[in-house]
Amino acid sequence: MFDLRVRHQFNAASLDVHVRSDARVLALFGPSGAGKTSLIKALEGSFAPEFAVLKAAGKTLLDTTQSIRVPTHRRRLGVIYQDARLFPHMTVDGNLRYAEQFGRAKKLNGAFEEVVDLLGLERVLHQRPATLSGGEAQRVAIGRAILSQPRALLLDEPLAGIDQARREEIIPYLLRLKRELSLPMILVSHDLNDVVRLADDVALIDEGRVVKQGALADVLANPELSQFFGPSQTGAVINGHVVAHHPDGITEIATSAGSAMLAQIETKVGADVRIRVLAKDVMISREKPIGLSALNIWHGSIVSITPAGARGVVVDLKCGSDHILAFVTNRSLQALALEVGAACWLVVKSLSLTDPQIS
Numbered sequence: 001m002f003d004l005r006v007r008h009q010f011n012a013a014s015l016d017v018h019v020r021s022d023a024r025v026l027a028l029f030g031p032s033g034a035g036k037t038s039l040i041k042a043l044e045g046s047f048a049p050e051f052a053v054l055k056a057a058g059k060t061l062l063d064t065t066q067s068i069r070v071p072t073h074r075r076r077l078g079v080i081y082q083d084a085r086l087f088p089h090m091t092v093d094g095n096l097r098y099a100e101q102f103g104r105a106k107k108l109n110g111a112f113e114e115v116v117d118l119l120g121l122e123r124v125l126h127q128r129p130a131t132l133s134g135g136e137a138q139r140v141a142i143g144r145a146i147l148s149q150p151r152a153l154l155l156d157e158p159l160a161g162i163d164q165a166r167r168e169e170i171i172p173y174l175l176r177l178k179r180e181l182s183l184p185m186i187l188v189s190h191d192l193n194d195v196v197r198l199a200d201d202v203a204l205i206d207e208g209r210v211v212k213q214g215a216l217a218d219v220l221a222n223p224e225l226s227q228f229f230g231p232s233q234t235g236a237v238i239n240g241h242v243v244a245h246h247p248d249g250i251t252e253i254a255t256s257a258g259s260a261m262l263a264q265i266e267t268k269v270g271a272d273v274r275i276r277v278l279a280k281d282v283m284i285s286r287e288k289p290i291g292l293s294a295l296n297i298w299h300g301s302i303v304s305i306t307p308a309g310a311r312g313v314v315v316d317l318k319c320g321s322d323h324i325l326a327f328v329t330n331r332s333l334q335a336l337a338l339e340v341g342a343a344c345w346l347v348v349k350s351l352s353l354t355d356p357q358i359s
């Protein structure tokens with residue numbers, strides 16, 4: 001749905017990227033100054049790179065080799081920035097109707113009500129932007145973008161200016177958009193939690209280059225990238241579905257690795273979830289552990305062992321059809337005689353399973 005090629009030399013930095021994705025939600029992830037915003041600006045038309053071939057949802061928006069340059073106002077991209085940028089003198093209703101009216105000549109019957117409902121905006125329709133919380137303002141900005149009937153949504157750090165509690169409030173709405181609208185989206189973020197919850201594909205960008213791109217689970221399970229993610233963020237994502245909420249406050253999730261138990265979540269029984277298993281939270285045992293308080297004990301075999309810094313390695317384990325990464329010190333590597341092909345038991349404390357969300 002996106003094919004984005006950009007080359008540009010700034011004074012002190014250069015950008016040379018080719019990002020491709022057919023997924024519903026593509027995340028651009030990387031540190032500050034990596035080049036993510038420049039890519040979004042090139043797409044929306046506010047930055048003209050020296051070389052670019054930009055395609056979104058089947059339409060070529062810019063091709064410097066063929067002098068194709070769709071004017072900004074005809075690119076039909078809904079862009080959502082860190083700040084909501086609403087018209088301050090209009091109510092929420094006015095902001096949304098403006099987008100509906102000027103977005104495209106053809107008004108879609110029922111679309112307004114549907115978007116208001118989708119984003120939970122009924123209660124604030126008659127308020128002015130100054131009286132909205134950051135989360136509400138962002139939801140209005142998203143609604144406004146959708147009502148202009150874009151070919152794609154570009155979300156440039158939409159949650160960056162919002163405190164954690166409000167972020168938790170917005171993410172379910174973004175997941176709803178993803179589920180209910182057939183609109184390709186690009187999410188720019190430097191927060192891996194947001195990427196894990198929303199994206200299907202991810203492109204890792206650093207210093208103006210693509211470090212890696214592909215399906216989210218594949219990229220996050222790549223042990224070579226532990227240097228990029230760092231010791232606290234390295235970890236695989238596995239998919240599962242909720243099997244039961246037990247009376248003792250534990251939710252049980254079925255995964256290909258086995259049952260995963262975690263502190264109760266609100267997601268309905270049967271719903272799909274994603275679970276992030278951080279490499280620092282996984283212990284390895286050669287024997288089946290007994291008498292441990294940890295609730296998640298899975299069996300797997302070692303696929304690779306990759307050096308990660310001076311003190312340890314990242315062990316890639318295949319459990320069922322999933323890959324799980326574990327940080328292991330060099331001392332434990334020796335003591336357990338870990339090697340490729342060895343069968344192991346993995347121990348993950350229930351509370352270490354993080355960020356389950358509807359996928």
Ligand SMILES: Nc1ncnc2c1ncn2[C@@H]1O[C@H](COP(=O)(O)OP(=O)(O)OP(=O)(O)O)[C@@H](O)[C@H]1O
Nearest residue numbers: 010011012013031032033034035036037038039190
């Ligand atoms: N107009 C410009 N003139 C000079 N350098 C620029 C310009 N725009 C971007 N850059 C440089 O290009 C690099 C990429 O910037 P960009 O804003 O795209 O990064 P980013 O990944 O979006 O970072 P952030 O998350 O901080 O917004 C940076 O080194 C930045 O200083």
